[in-house]
Amino acid sequence: MVDVRRIDQEIRDFYYKRGTIVSEELIDAILYSIDGGGKRIRPILLLQIVEGFGVELQQAHYQVAAALEMIHTGSLIHDDLPAMDNDDYRRGRLTNHKKFDEATAILAGDSLFLDAFGLLSLADLPNQVLLDLVQLMSLASGTFGMVGGQMLDMLGEGKKLEIFDLINIHSNKTGRLLTFPFHAAGIITQQPSSVVSSLWQAGMLIGHAFQVRDDILDVTADFDELGKTPQKDLAAEKATYPSLLGLEESKFIVQDSLNKAVAIFKELEEHNGFKGQDVYQLIESLRING
């Protein structure tokens, strides 16, 4: 069973047991956003899939999962900055630059990006596995992934986007880092490339569902449910899946993508000894009711 608290514990241990603390204030700002109570969906997926292949979870796996969450958290801190999305709230709490200040938030995000690779490199896994993970995490998060997608997203603001533009933005902005846990779990458990490829496909589908779902919730949920100001996309006249495809079609995409991801895992159960009970439960929790 995945112990969610242990993901956070690995992050805290990295900051408090690595040697001389340079700035307590910086670590406080970092941990404020780590403690923000995200659902930890990326690290949990990684750990559940590793476990699904019959590998007993070790500290090393939690460290990889923690590194992934650090990159994700760093990107949220920078996304919220005044020059970016200018959000005052995230998950019902003040955003990092509102709680501290802009400079601190910039540095906290920078640190999370840079520190994540240090934590990853400490994990007790075969050298080749670690190097593959370093490369994968870098390509998924930087210019060729998440940050590239954020840039596209920003450039698309106020422009009339087609559905293919939207897919291109989101498959990079959120998709690449959501695909990482699937791909990484295949590398960690040293699966043959056909299995890694299946995992990668499942990751893409779930990443896609996740983003469409996010756009739907922005329209249908209120502040308490979202933990942030709802209908921001609408206010910003931002192209979203519901605005381009309608709410019903968007809901269909979420269900259909999740169904296809489940089908891939069922195949892995049948042919590769994968046991996916926890993964299915997490996938079901992403469905849109009604």
Added chain:
Amino acid sequence: MVDVRRIDQEIRDFYYKRGTIVSEELIDAILYSIDGGGKRIRPILLLQIVEGFGVELQQAHYQVAAALEMIHTGSLIHDDLPAMDNDDYRRGRLTNHKKFDEATAILAGDSLFLDAFGLLSLADLPNQVLLDLVQLMSLASGTFGMVGGQMLDMLGEGKKLEIFDLINIHSNKTGRLLTFPFHAAGIITQQPSSVVSSLWQAGMLIGHAFQVRDDILDVTADFDELGKTPQKDLAAEKATYPSLLGLEESKFIVQDSLNKAVAIFKELEEHNGFKGQDVYQLIESLRING
């Protein structure tokens, strides 16, 4: 001989030969700051020291050097942001957020931090060497190094600092990343730990000299020499080596630190077959005349 243009070429190749470009605009913003014409002192030192140990320079060494320059450049872009030092010029050209906009500059810096580890992991060096470099680069640049020091620097603004505060700030803010080329060259050429330790000491001394020199130049140089607004420290009433120790004592520290670094390299020449002609030339270029 170190081919300086090849450092830049490795960075360009990383961005243009790695596969699908997500955002051309993001790469343009990144390369604008890479092309800003820094002296490349960190990567050159790394390559010169590797060569000094009789190792012929390969693409892999240039890739490590390029990754280091990417981290350095990312930190300069973020340092210049309005919420940080708020600089309009860097090396005589508009800073990244002035040439583009703030959001682009934040993303360009983020990308450089995240991409650097991807480029590093591609270098054709033994796995253990690569992993040691990943860890060293992360710890030198994130919370336990450069970013931690930037945070201290920011917190110290407007406060009365003692000389030991200043040394603590700078040994992290600039010292750790200036020590990296020395330490990394020892790892790459697989020196015994006593030699790595000597290299590390030389790096600390040169890093210290470099920072004190920077503070001196802020007082004595003009815009053309600096490529940015001079006497900013004075205007910001920032604690500097000249303001705390006086100009003469500061100049003495630069010369003395550089002399001690040269002495360490002379020892390595005598006992470890090191040939340091190029390194000495670079060290001499850091001296303050008059």
